[in-house]
Amino acid sequence: MKINRLVLFSFLLSVASLGSEVDNGAGLFEGTKPFSNGGVACIACHNVNSPLVIGGGSLAKDLTMYGGEAMAPTVQFMVEKAESMPSPIMIEAYRGHELTPAEVSDLIAFFKKVNPESTDGGLAGLFWLIGLVGAGGIFGGLTLLGRKKVKNKSVNQEIYDRQLKTTWKV
Template sequence: MRTRVLGGWPRQERTLVPIIPLLAMLAAPSALAQASGQGAQLFTQRCATCHSVGEGDRIGPDLHGVLERRDEAWLTRFIKSPGALIDAGDPVAGELLAKFNGVRMPDQSLSDAERASLFAFFRECTQKGKGGCKPSPAEKMGTDATPEEIARGRRLFDGTEPLTHGGAACIGCHDVRGLGIAGGGTLGPNLTFAFARMGEKGMRPALAKLEGPMMGALYAKAPLVEEEQYALKAYLADASRDGSRPRADRDFFYLGVVGLVAALGFIGVVFTTPSERGHS
């Protein structure tokens, strides 16, 4: 038989119950930060083409402070099906359609958890103030890159454009199909299909951390900035689109041709008589 004490709770339970809300309060900041981070990634992948957060209107409106301007329930309905609200005669949806030149936002099939993380990101941006919550460019999907971003990634890879912090170009240790005449290095793995193997989820942290015995030492004091991480990811994503295998003997073939031409030229010089050289 359990003994009750003052207040109606056993002594053990009275001491344990207050700990539960305390733990919830301690866990809340980290949970909110995690949700906001997921929302930032989702925004970059799904929304940043048409919207900014604090940098002005684009194809669609600037979403800084959107949860202060709009009711959350209305925003949820609009995200799910903007066209349905427009066709139903919703005045706010109609006003947005007119303001942005009749461009209709496509329906977004987000889960409840995804939508909650997006809203957490918007709230954090509002707290930080306008311009204080720019999503990381590295979070953008590599497959969404522009031709200019892909071209920059290739230049960074082959070293024709130096890295911001002076790190070594990837070509010194790695190769990618179609890179130069002689190709790249062979100290590290061929990266032609790196994006296909690792996917967006694996490639993003790999470029951010650059771990491993060799890369860790090379880039410890020269990490890639976020724009460089994205450009390289874009280049590798583009290289992975061609599924045919690169030629394993490519480097040796071209190096052999160049070596043969150089050798023949040298032989020609050595075996030319002085009189023949004088007539030339």
């Protein structure tokens, strides 16, 4: 009986962890999960159109074209060793901060899920829309809270009218 439970638990655990490599790769790319050797998050310089990450940097190449099954070996070659990275800046940034085999595997799994034909810009468009709606709500609420009752006439007019009604006795 206990062995059946253990087998069932192992099966459920393996099924639940099927997408974890992709999620870990997205976290590594986005910087929400740090590299174990202290490397810089990819999103600091690169962008990728994926619903798993928000829009990224524009300093370096957009990595969307490296997505899909066909480009995974190229990405693997580029990130396995610091010396094989395509630019001198990347070589310097990752020298001494090499990626572990598990991190390379997670990034490859993430890039396999990136759709090169996708033009949705990731969640960046949704981010801007939510930001604009939120800013409008905040400014609208502050405007309603800060409104004062507008009077039809000035205070000075009321004083003047009272003085006209009084009679002066000399």
